[in-house]
Amino acid sequence: MRNDGRQTNQLRPVTITTGVNKYAEGSVLIEVGDTKVLCTASVEERVPPFMKGQGKGWITAEYAMLPRATHSRNIREAAKGKLTGRTMEIQRLIGRALRSVVNLQALGERTITLDCDVIQADGGTRTTSITGAFIALTLAIQKISEKTQFAKFPITDFLASVSVGVIVEKAMLDLNYDEDSKAKVDMNVVMTGNGKFVEVQGTGEDAPFSREELNQLLALGEEGITELIGKQRDVLGPIANRIGV
Amino acid sequence: MRNDGRQTNQLRPVTITTGVNKYAEGSVLIEVGDTKVLCTASVEERVPPFMKGQGKGWITAEYAMLPRATHSRNIREAAKGKLTGRTMEIQRLIGRALRSVVNLQALGERTITLDCDVIQADGGTRTTSITGAFIALTLAIQKISEKTQFAKFPITDFLASVSVGVIVEKAMLDLNYDEDSKAKVDMNVVMTGNGKFVEVQGTGEDAPFSREELNQLLALGEEGITELIGKQRDVLGPIANRIGV
Amino acid sequence: MRNDGRQTNQLRPVTITTGVNKYAEGSVLIEVGDTKVLCTASVEERVPPFMKGQGKGWITAEYAMLPRATHSRNIREAAKGKLTGRTMEIQRLIGRALRSVVNLQALGERTITLDCDVIQADGGTRTTSITGAFIALTLAIQKISEKTQFAKFPITDFLASVSVGVIVEKAMLDLNYDEDSKAKVDMNVVMTGNGKFVEVQGTGEDAPFSREELNQLLALGEEGITELIGKQRDVLGPIANRIGV
Amino acid sequence: MRNDGRQTNQLRPVTITTGVNKYAEGSVLIEVGDTKVLCTASVEERVPPFMKGQGKGWITAEYAMLPRATHSRNIREAAKGKLTGRTMEIQRLIGRALRSVVNLQALGERTITLDCDVIQADGGTRTTSITGAFIALTLAIQKISEKTQFAKFPITDFLASVSVGVIVEKAMLDLNYDEDSKAKVDMNVVMTGNGKFVEVQGTGEDAPFSREELNQLLALGEEGITELIGKQRDVLGPIANRIGV
Amino acid sequence: MRNDGRQTNQLRPVTITTGVNKYAEGSVLIEVGDTKVLCTASVEERVPPFMKGQGKGWITAEYAMLPRATHSRNIREAAKGKLTGRTMEIQRLIGRALRSVVNLQALGERTITLDCDVIQADGGTRTTSITGAFIALTLAIQKISEKTQFAKFPITDFLASVSVGVIVEKAMLDLNYDEDSKAKVDMNVVMTGNGKFVEVQGTGEDAPFSREELNQLLALGEEGITELIGKQRDVLGPIANRIGV
């Protein structure tokens, strides 16, 4: 039995609220248990210098935690004057994952920046950010499509992410903070709607893991992601039908 | 008539929700019209080096805007690697204002940090931060008092803040963003529950203002702050009775 | 009686020396008691990016203290690698105040930077900077006008600034450092030649202040600024007659 | 056929030279094809603040590339004034991976810093760094053991790393730079001497990958790492026998 | 004939004014032609960490130019967020030169910081800084000696500095800015009262120089420094007699 009564293959309650910001082209508040992330998608009609003149768009992401998103207060990165390695690693992951399901050619020369700000953290903030940012991104692209006709809707597939881990020899889905601190193996999985992997990041700092454990974790991850994509589909409603078509 | 139909001496709708963060000792989401600020109070049982050994506490504040709190996306200060002058000015103001109603001796050797994160901005973010942070601070001190007996409750008076300004020769209360951009004179007023000023900051960059205009603005500010303190009183309920006693 | 024998409404001795720098388009050493500020105005025939193509000029200011301008030596901001919040606040104030009396349209597409370097500090460095920088600015504009015919002299009015404060229930003009440290209320006032306010910044961190105290302070400030503008007029000589015409 | 004539499951030539630095407690120059990394291990008899008083040691890593390690010159991170996200991600990975095979309790209160400086880069610099740093680390610990008797040799197992990837539907081992740029899927695998995974990081930015592809890549990685550990064993000679005993 | 009518071996007019800052333990305004440097000496009763517990003192220097010390305005190093290489080189030189004539043992565990702020620059700012800082330092040590009895006066010899250079095949003393820009060889010489060299820094970026030219430059430098030390002696009056005794 888990500390919050869940089954090993059970996600925490998921709530996704759209339209939470009156300025952003796409916005979502995603809550997975006590983890709450505000995701906004901002569209700019230009691309970064290294992408210029290719006729392609760009997707990038930024991630931050409010200082009191956690048990004890963290010093702001703006006050420190630099991003931590952890933040950089996470925002590179979110951007890379989202780009894997966007047809940048179809998007055209524009940049969409996904800001994932963690309001409250209880484990899984990077995976929750990906799951939420995918919706904010889709909403923003839908909004562009209302003004500009795309030859092809630029989102090629669904995308969601979840954490899995091994706690006392038992593989578990969607770790909360307490579980995460006790996990011997910790893995983040990002998958598409057609069941393929975009990112698999497994770490056994406290104890190396076997091929068998890896397989169990991937299976749990797949199960959780399927469920999350179902929820994304519900939230997006008719827009969901434009994806990958 | 104002662009949102208000009277010149009318505040925008104010909503204050407490307990919005499960970790912070005090937390508030304050909404004034479309301006939304999340204020958390974090208690640490130590003081900064320059305060050590004086038997007194310290109150400090930090302020930030989420990148898409505004019409167009702002670059994060953490990405720039430094705080802007505007941010520093605002967080110094919030801290100074709050300290004016705290008996630091009574608080004892602990630091309370007020984090004011602007989720959405539509004018008046610094004044709204002060009004909200006062409640988060009071809740945090109440929480300390449940474990530690204070000889005297360390909050000496209520404190709230509002913006006022002159638009086309007319003094107005609580400017929204559109009004703020058009104002010739812009003033932020911070007052206590007993009707005294803690901060008066008036700027006439576009047009200097007369003593008479100043008087009108101060009168409007006083009116608005009285109303805001009424709302703070309602939200705090019985805790309100401990203030200044 | 004040610690230096002055009346409550008496300024410290003021000395203004022009032409103290052989390169700057305008330069002034202003001494108010033991506070000494070197103000230089530098003209550049271009405007910052955000002002480009509007046919208007720009006025900006920078402020710094030499490390041993004060009782004990301060670490240089260049060595720390960043400006303090106090410095940013002050330089924003100086720039804003000066812009209020410049017709940027008449100035044309050029930037004037006012550098206010505090050689020795004994209270009132920001207000003294404004009073001195106004003269350096006027001299620089006069110098431009000797080569370029302005349709209208771009300075629209005089501008000076002074500090006022309440010490043991008594309002006083032009606080020196010792007075400033004891003041319960501290206010900086910036006014124009026609008696209007450009900035009013009053802070009662140690004790909130009443409307009546505010009125006394503003009256004292007005008195001091009138006297300072008289001195500016003397120093500028015939150039004074071009202002606001 | 690969661009350098290798089989899909063939490593590039590997050369490991020890004792290349006269000051470092352990040092290695590792060459995998044209990728050359200098790894030094530096021992300090203290631990970072967050580890103090636990009686345990700490292993950390830093990674950098010389400016002309690559086709075109890179700007030094020291000149930019900050580490890139890529560098931070890599040095966090190296440190984490090495710690997984060190008994920090047995090591005692000392820190070993592994510096991995890429002299020349031709793909696989992070995996090569891990494989080389493991030897430098082991040599440094051996050196400590010559002066200080360990109850137990603190290295618990061998550790090596290799990259694998999918190029035009074909899984391949140990990608060089050209292959890496063309790979649709890119994976870094870190394994121990007993065949368990410490890190699995697979990315399909350009094309999501199936479970089957993942399995092929893991099999190739395992094969390569087994061979690399054989080479580590040869280089370490009798010291190899102390590992994991 | 030189551009200002001087002989090749003639210094510009030198004026040294002491006591120009009411807080600093020693202060000097030194003017060499149109070059003006404000030098203050600040005493602290502690030494930097690397000097602790040795019973010895420390002398250090900082150098800066006001933004408009030069023909066109320079960006402040504080605004850039870092010191330039030139500034670091100069302040290292000043500190090193001064330490060569201080008996750090006799000084005891205290630090004296020499701040050299260039008010106006017309060539030779680093050499003028050294010549002026030596006096500020001596005055500060004299001031300490009035409260604390030194077993031995810690200044062991006089110290001054001057620039020399080759312009169109002619060696010249004390270059002004125009001369400096045209010089093929540029040399800074620092010497003691007993005619020995502390620093010789000669640079022939535009044209390498011969042994003979070097000898001429050193002879000129010696001549100029002898004259400067005469002026230092005059300014110091009776304090001069304590030096090197």
Place this chain on the structure above:
Amino acid sequence: MRNDGRQTNQLRPVTITTGVNKYAEGSVLIEVGDTKVLCTASVEERVPPFMKGQGKGWITAEYAMLPRATHSRNIREAAKGKLTGRTMEIQRLIGRALRSVVNLQALGERTITLDCDVIQADGGTRTTSITGAFIALTLAIQKISEKTQFAKFPITDFLASVSVGVIVEKAMLDLNYDEDSKAKVDMNVVMTGNGKFVEVQGTGEDAPFSREELNQLLALGEEGITELIGKQRDVLGPIANRIGV
């Protein structure tokens, strides 16, 4: 007798290996005793902004030490976020010295950056960097000349550098680290093939030095540099004949 058995006028063994980097246009590993510096020359077909449109090229240098190049590990400048004064001073020296033997007009609008990375340090790293960088630079220019016909080979003369110093009243050539720490006078000399000085930097922080000592040091330096240029000539082979022609 010196600590390594050398005569006072004897260089340490010198080894120069070219072509050590497969990407750089010129590369050299230079070893002088236990000091080892990797020098690469990188060519870019553009010049820095301040050189634009003059039809001339630019030569610049960067210098760094690997963290464990020294007895105890140094913190990376990239981790500190800034270059030390020592590094800036050295890289300015290397660039300046090299430019003195390059005809920038003949080079044309391109930049060559010399990276000098100290792999192992045992005294004389800056002088060794200059001697090695000269060869890397010449090789790079030779490489350019294979594609682009120069009207005149842009290297005008040979250039090498060595350190000299006074240890216990004895002048010595090419100090190693132990000698350098004991030297009372420390001098770096840079000379050209025709026996002229490019840089002479002598420092007597611990004891001022006489004209006679200076002469002895310069003579020793000249002797050492003549020998180093002989070695450069050997390494360059036929390319040597293009220099200064």
